[in-house]
Amino acid sequence: MPSFPKPKIPDAVVPPPLRKPAKPGSAGTPKGQAPSDLKEPPEKKTAGDKLLEVGKEAPIDALGWVDQRLAASGFLTGMLFRKVPKGTNWFYTLGSATLFAFIVQAVTGVFLAMFYTPSATQAYASIAHINNEVPLGQLVHGMHKWGSSVMVILIFLHMGRTFFFGAYKYPRELNWVIGVVLLILTMTMAFTGYLLPFDQRSFWASIVGININGTGPVVGPYLSDFLRAGPELGATTLSRFYAIHMLLVPGAIIALIGAHMYLVVKLGTTAPPWVKAERPKIAAPTSQLEAGANGNGRANGDRVNGSDGA
């Protein structure tokens, strides 16, 4: 079994020990002796050397200053240098890839919002303006449009990986549940974003989507009215979808991604199912095993009874 070397933690993130400054004269040095650095003749330093030294130390000092108040380095080193199970492979990057797709959506979405007008009469023209006249507008719009499909595909692949590797089992059930909510929110984003260009495709796709919601018995008709903000798709439908797409769901997604990643770090990841668990080095006492074998064959379950009998 090859043992991997311990990763070296960069000095910059290790906080200096917190201690009181030495009292002048007494503390820190043995009595009667001058501090060691005073013994040696001070080196002659030019102003440039001093500046270089200060410049070198400045980022570390600044980091240390922040960390003394934030006390985050312990958590950060624990998170960044945490151990991952044997057999971890490229499939484990699908979650990060989904996160990256979300960040792309968030960034491009913010810049699209600078030019987009959520009004039924102006939305289409504002999208045409973004595509045809704004420099790089077509690129940013295209990234947002195609990126949404990428995010949906990645989140499904990530869910498939979690399912087929059995990574949803105890103690990670809650993270599975959070992931399912994130999946639903992602689909909500895709659905509400589809209407925003307000072209023929958006219009009819949203009508069909809302009507599918309406086919749910009893609550369906009211859900349709809620989504449309009225009996027909209208001006308020667009602003409603815009608010859901821009304000409501992204906040929920960011919060839940935080919870999702906290649990990933807290609980650790699973090994792929084809990696067998190593047997513990310390064997159980033989007397217990024999006693179990003498019983009804359930070596583990009857350990107490078996030892009583022996």
Added chain:
Amino acid sequence: MVERVKPDPPGYFEGESMTRRHVFTVASQAIGGIAAAGIVLPAVGFAVAPIFHRGKERWEAVGPVSDFVEDTYRQVVFTETEGIGDAGKTTAYVRKSSEELGEEPGKMVAVSNRCAHLGCPVRFVEAAGNFICPCHGGVYDFQGKRIGGPPVRPLDQFQTRVNKGQVEVGPRYSVTSQMEPVRARDPGEFTGGIWEYLYPPRPSTFPAP
């Protein structure tokens, strides 16, 4: 082990039913709950209010009576939702009622082009005498009754009236498979019988004629 008797808290008296601490806990939680409800309830109400709001009844003239005949449809476009330009317009196929089909004579029939499956626009195909939906292959006969494909009920209709020689179309309503008018339902929702309870009428629609 020595059992220690807890000293009475300050202000304790015999027969006390609630400690001071408990009173303050309950009171502060209640006040917090009221404050939260004061914020959340209006916001939620604001978001769901459109469900209970019915707009003004709208009638629009679509042409003189002489424009329409009994044995075929004439396509008219009129505004169903105001304030959103072309997106608020809808299409209806209008004809005079036909005694041959067992309809009350002297009326105008306005059939909505909204497919009863998922709301795509259907087209009246003159050669076939049918309404055909391009999305999922729904087919309706001349009266708008479903004869094929996934739709769950006949095509919707609009109320009609004749005013000073002009045909006017008004609010939308749905029909059952027996062509009985009911309140407007969204596409994909069955009408008639038990379905009237499973897909209840919405307060935002107009009563059936």
